Structures are given as structure tokens and as C-alpha cells.
Amino acid sequence: MAYFNYFKTISYDVRGEKNNSRIQLITNILQRVRKKLEVDNLAFYDKYFVLDGDTPEILAHQLYDDSELHWIILYANYMTNPYYDWPMDYHTLNKFVAKKYSDINGIHHYEDVDGYTVGHMWPKGTTAAEGGTWEVPAGATPVTNFVYEEKKNDGYRSIRIIKQEYTGQIIQELKSLL
Numbered sequence: 001m002a003y004f005n006y007f008k009t010i011s012y013d014v015r016g017e018k019n020n021s022r023i024q025l026i027t028n029i030l031q032r033v034r035k036k037l038e039v040d041n042l043a044f045y046d047k048y049f050v051l052d053g054d055t056p057e058i059l060a061h062q063l064y065d066d067s068e069l070h071w072i073i074l075y076a077n078y079m080t081n082p083y084y085d086w087p088m089d090y091h092t093l094n095k096f097v098a099k100k101y102s103d104i105n106g107i108h109h110y111e112d113v114d115g116y117t118v119g120h121m122w123p124k125g126t127t128a129a130e131g132g133t134w135e136v137p138a139g140a141t142p143v144t145n146f147v148y149e150e151k152k153n154d155g156y157r158s159i160r161i162i163k164q165e166y167t168g169q170i171i172q173e174l175k176s177l178l
Helices: 056-064 067-076 090-100 145-154 164-177
Strands: 009-013 023-027 045-049 107-111 141-144 158-162
Touching (some): 056 067, 141 145, 158 164
Antiparallel strands (some): 107 141
């Protein structure tokens, strides 16, 4: 059953015109519930690495035989926005980085050999560095805007999947909370 079928309906003026109202019952999509999953027992979960092309709907169909249970995958991973919390495929990531940065190959920051961010960009017009240059420790490696965003995106790829035998309990919990 679809996620929003569990939500209450409200009366809403769909026209929004003064003295010409038309009231309809609509699903209250602003209703929110969030019970923190306090189950960290790995027996309840399987680990999954999200590949390019995977979506919550595809995984729900493959794992639960019901694409409408995609919300359980998001719920298990505390994802509230599938557009920003779910990993982007390579093509979408390229477009995202190109839109966010004027130069995708520009230096985002520097890292030391252990992967820790080091260095500081001095803005133009400051007394520390008039030209807006980097102050970089010796041995630091530049990380481009694209590589930074790619690493961040790859961090979303390892997710937890609630095992199929527990999905009924999750659905009942949602019903009771709503």
C-alpha cells in the first residue's frame, strides 16, 4: 500500500478564490511522524551498496516485491528527502557539480595523507593574503570541487535494508503513529 494512503485527509479550498470556494478532501502531506529506529541489531538489517540506477522504488520492488514500500528503505536510513539524501548517479552528479561550482576542477580544499582537511583560503582584500591565495601545509594534496562532491555522494551509497520479515511491523507502527 502506498505511503500517503496512511495519512489523514483535510478539507481544503482548491480554488483559493474569495467568495468562490470549492472544498475537497485532500491528503495532508504536511503531516509528519518520525519514530527513531532504536534497533541497531544487525539481525534486523542487511547492508546494501547503492549502485548507479538504483532507486528506493527499484530496491523495494526487488527486496519486498512492492515498489510502494520504498519509504521503508528511506525510513531505515533516516532519509527525509530522496532528492538530496539518496546518492546521485554519475550523470546527475556531473550536472549538480557543474551547476553548483563555476569550475568543477577548481580546488575545493587540501587534504593531508590521512584524508583530513588542511590549508586555508585567504579571501581577496585581507591583510593575510591580498591575492586570495591558499596557505597550504607541505605535503597536502588538492581536492577538486568534483572529487569533494563525489566523495560526499559516495558516502550515501552504503545503506541499511530492513529485512522483509520485519516490514509488517514497520507498517503497523506507521499506522499507529498516524
